Amino acid sequence: MENKNLDNLRHSCAHLLAHAVKQLYPGALNAIGPSIENGFYQDFDMGKWNISEADFPKIEAKMREILPKWQKFSFKEITLQEAKKLFKDNKYKVEMAEKFAKEGKKLQTNDPGDFLDLCKMGQKKNWKNI
DSSP: HHHHHHHHHHHHHHHHHHHHHHHSTTTOOOOOEEEEEEEEOEEETTTTTOOGGGGHHHHHHHHHHHHGGGOOEEEEEEOHHHHHHHTTTOOHHHHHHHHHHHHOOOOEEESSSSOOOSSGGSSSSSSSOO
């Protein structure tokens, strides 16, 4: 697999992880979730929830449950005002949108059919769904 495809796969997995955690732990807020050299990560503010390594199998099972229902990611360019409205319940996404807008970057959402998220990955020329 080409490196760019591996990066895209890992980035998609970060979104999948965010979706699973948000379903299992209502009120959890996801922030950034990039591809990294050895995989991916997703930052969370878990709010009232405390999780440990013992929770990982449950989270992985939820990811496996969600994945077959996902479709090709669709990307949509949005305004800062739209981002603030769409992500009003996630202060981290609003902060990110404000930062991107201030830097002159496009604001985009991605959605695999049932999980709208703010994402700068769609700006990359080589984006493919794996």
